[in-house]
């Protein structure tokens with residue numbers, strides 16, 4: 001395990017950065033809840049930072065992975081930039097104290113309002129389509145403000161991940177296909193307020209084979225040189241995010257940030273500034289969803305451990321067939337019970353008593369942010385352990401919050 005930075009088991013009890021999760025659960029008095037370790041996030045960030053030590057580079061946290069304001073502030077304090085995908089994520093990043101020059105607006109369907117706001121604030125914007133160029137040109141002219149843009153390219157490289165999170169293949173809705181690049185450059189030539197400052201790509205998420213980062217860097221380096229030769233003053237090569245995490249928690253050789261950086265370095269140009277946009281690998285293993293056992297339902301071929309957490313709080317298992325490790329927060333003895341419904345399937349776990357705590361590991365990324373009100377459930381609270389202290393970093397959503405959205 002990772003020392004006392006993150007989540008680890010000691011004498012059969014689960015700990016979060018030095019605090020017993022059972023004790024935390026007692027204090028929280030709400031179930032389920034998300035629990036994060038600040039020191040684990042810092043360690044993850046520093047792994048990237050150390051690997052990038054000798055390279056002109058920027059780490060730009062992908063806010064979509066976890067947009068809790070306190071977590072954004074932790075990353076801001078570490079020196080991170082942010083990649084946002086909506087006007088509201090941009091507002092959040094501003095609220096967290098990021099400066100406009102530390103932000104990149106990305107996205108496939110940026111609205112006119114979002115673009116106007118982003119130009120006004122002065123953030124860098126990814127161009128993903130012909131209509132992006134048209135809209136940016138129109139808005140920049142009308143408010144008489146120039147904007148720095150990156151061209152998002154589709155390098156047609158297979159990252160070998162779940163099709164829902166694969167974004168860099170031909171046929172994907174993201175990015176500009178190689179044969180379309182030339183007309184884009186002509187359009188940018190004719191738009192004096194759009195400053196092309198770099199190129200961007202993102203292959204997908206949960207990538208395990210880092211060779212694809214080497215392949216994409218080679219393609220990007222070629223485009224970079226070509227654009228310089230065409231007279232565009234490009235300086236950034238943004239390789240996106242996408243590094244996976246070891247959800248099985250059993251694979252010692254699992255790719256780490258330094259492996260990604262080594263793969264990119266083989267193809268990197270000396271005069272380009274590298275941007276990396278990790279989301280999952282910065283916050284994923286720094287969070288768990290803490291639930292309580294409601295009861296055990298006996299089945300013909302398997303039993304069901306029914307807990308108070310569900311796909312409403314964590315949709316990854318249902319949406320992507322994602323397998324998160326599941327464990328009790330204290331020693332549980334008893335006959336083995338197969339399955340924990342439906343946050344995990346076909347697991348061998350001991351049969352627990354009611355109200356025993358159970359965690360779903362590695363839910364710091366794409367956990368809370370993808371939660372909903374499905375089945376009339378209110379979103380759970382979020383807690384953080386930082387420097388030995390337990391802090392509530394978002395209160396539980398209340399039924400009154402929900403009701404207040406209706407005209408009564």
Ligand SMILES: Cc1ncc(COP(=O)(O)O)c(C=O)c1O
Nearest residue numbers: 062202205241242277278279280
């Ligand atoms: C453009 C871009 N950058 C970065 C990310 C973050 O990816 P990950 O969380 O897998 O690192 C995403 C995720 O979809 C993305 O679309």
